[in-house]
Amino acid sequence: MSTTSTPGASATDTLDVRDNRTGKSYTIPITDDTIRAADLKQIKVNADDFGMMAYDPAFMNTASCRSAITYIDGDKGILRYRGYPIEQLAEQASFLEVAWLLRHGELPTQPEYDKWVHNITFHTYVHENIKRFLEGFRYDAHPMSMLGSAVAALSSFYPEARQIHDPEQRDIAIVRLLAKVPTIAAFCYRHVKGLPFVYPDNDLSYAGNFLSMIARMSESKYEPNPTFVRAIEVLFILHADHEQNCSTNAVRAVGSSQVDPFSAAAAGIMALFGPLHGGANEQVLRMIEKIGDVKNVKPFIDEVKSGKGGERLMGFGHRVYKSYDPRAKIVKKLAYDVFKVVGMDRDLEIALELERIALEDDYFIGRKLYPNVDFYTGLIYRAMKFPTDYFTVLFAIPRMAGWLAQWEEMLLDKEQKIARPRQIYTGSDERPYQHTLDRYKRVSK
Ligand code: CMC
Numbered sequence: 001m002s003t004t005s006t007p008g009a010s011a012t013d014t015l016d017v018r019d020n021r022t023g024k025s026y027t028i029p030i031t032d033d034t035i036r037a038a039d040l041k042q043i044k045v046n047a048d049d050f051g052m053m054a055y056d057p058a059f060m061n062t063a064s065c066r067s068a069i070t071y072i073d074g075d076k077g078i079l080r081y082r083g084y085p086i087e088q089l090a091e092q093a094s095f096l097e098v099a100w101l102l103r104h105g106e107l108p109t110q111p112e113y114d115k116w117v118h119n120i121t122f123h124t125y126v127h128e129n130i131k132r133f134l135e136g137f138r139y140d141a142h143p144m145s146m147l148g149s150a151v152a153a154l155s156s157f158y159p160e161a162r163q164i165h166d167p168e169q170r171d172i173a174i175v176r177l178l179a180k181v182p183t184i185a186a187f188c189y190r191h192v193k194g195l196p197f198v199y200p201d202n203d204l205s206y207a208g209n210f211l212s213m214i215a216r217m218s219e220s221k222y223e224p225n226p227t228f229v230r231a232i233e234v235l236f237i238l239h240a241d242h243e244q245n246c247s248t249n250a251v252r253a254v255g256s257s258q259v260d261p262f263s264a265a266a267a268g269i270m271a272l273f274g275p276l277h278g279g280a281n282e283q284v285l286r287m288i289e290k291i292g293d294v295k296n297v298k299p300f301i302d303e304v305k306s307g308k309g310g311e312r313l314m315g316f317g318h319r320v321y322k323s324y325d326p327r328a329k330i331v332k333k334l335a336y337d338v339f340k341v342v343g344m345d346r347d348l349e350i351a352l353e354l355e356r357i358a359l360e361d362d363y364f365i366g367r368k369l370y371p372n373v374d375f376y377t378g379l380i381y382r383a384m385k386f387p388t389d390y391f392t393v394l395f396a397i398p399r400m401a402g403w404l405a406q407w408e409e410m411l412l413d414k415e416q417k418i419a420r421p422r423q424i425y426t427g428s429d430e431r432p433y434q435h436t437l438d439r440y441k442r443v444s445k
Contacts, residue, residue, distance in 0.1 A: 016028075064249065069406060077325065147185055238330060248406050265407075280372070315371060328370070
């Protein structure tokens with residue numbers, strides 16, 4: 001038996017691996033409870049072997065980066081941005097303060113905050129051609145398709161954003177994205193409704209201006225409902241970041257090609273659209289509407305458990321949280337604040353019953369399936385009269401802050417390179433090409 005070790009490995013904090021194919025042993029360093037997959041490459045049967053790889057479809061147990069932005073303890077139901085508990089931020093901070101925090105790692109000073117808010121407010125208008133671009137969509141276009149396409153299109157308006165290694169260009173691109181995404185999102189809403197676009201009102205807050213662009217009709221000055229403004233602000237904070245989820249991973253992977261941030265952010269929007277990710281809030285409401293009555297809850301849960309029809313309890317379960325999603329608790333409380341203004345939601349009873357039965361059921365307990373952030377958000381959005389297919393847009397607007405912070409962190413991380421996973425090839429071995437199409441047979445005669 002021979003033993004090889006990786007340079008730098010100390011006696012402790014190492015992992016001894018014995019390859020029973022060759023009898024060789026290897027000592028691999030452990031840092032942060034992690035081994036580097038590249039350290040497995042030295043494990044070979046023959047000198048010309050590629051070396052051992054780690055196989056991890058869906059990244060179930062693979063860290064793709066080091067990140068100082070968001071911390072989640074899924075077992076304890078903890079979520080922190082830059083060390084600050086989500087509950088405290090939701091209660092006391094503003095969304096733009098959180099957006100600054102995510103990017104810079106510290107809360108802003110008053111002058112930093114004032115300048116940040118001023119810059120974002122200053123850049124809320126979009127080029128008139130973006131309006132015309134959006135007008136090209138059909139009346140029934142899904143607003144997530146419109147939003148993703150328009151954000152990708154923004155890249156053509158700001159070619160200087162391709163200079164991603166210039167901090168000033170990164171700065172202005174980040175400000176532009178945070179400023180313009182609510183405007184584009186509101187324009188998507190108005191287009192689908194057949195209503196004229198409302199330009200930004202820079203006297204209002206970030207959330208207040210967004211509601212104005214959504215709802216303003218002939219009023220000379222729109223005054224958003226303060227409960228709705230606060231609800232949007234809190235929901236934006238809760239959705240601002242969530243470490244290496246599907247869309248953030250998409251932004252990092254696409255951004256690792258060194259494309260501009262508008263293009264990388266557009267990739268994030270399209271990843272968020274999926275029903276297992278941001279699209280779940282839309283699916284929760286469709287599921288509740290389909291259940292229709294509280295008496296149908298139990299049969300529905302039984303159907304989910306049977307696995308027949310491929311139904312899932314939407315808004316339940318999470319790759320990381322194996323206890324109650326801390327955001328879901330805040331959202332549930334927020335729902336009652338909104339219902340106090342607009343009246344109780346007719347389907348709240350169905351949602352509460354779904355939650356009650358699921359939390360007592362062995363199927364859900366055994367699999368540690370608890371309500372996630374999407375379970376109650378739909379009811380709040382509906383109470384505020386947003387159409388169901390618009391819900392994921394309300395997730396995408398604030399997630400932009402997280403995507404951009406993660407994108408910049410990835411870019412400044414010296415260890416990061418273009419994202420390029422390996423594969424285990426399972427296809428045919430080499431074989432000779434033979435014509436199988438008639439037209440080729442004719443030609444070759
Ligand atoms: N309803 C019923 N069964 C479920 C559910 C659910 N919502 N979620 C997971 N399971 C079962 C699943 O069938 C599997 O059972 P078994 O071991 O018998 O095969 C087990 O639980 C593990 O599920 P998984 O699919 O391996 O878990 P995952 O970590 O790959 O999936 C998830 C996580 C969020 C995609 C999944 O829980 C799900 O599809 N939930 C519903 C969609 C949803 O609410 N998504 C929003 C997530 S939170 C917001 C966001 O980050 O986007």
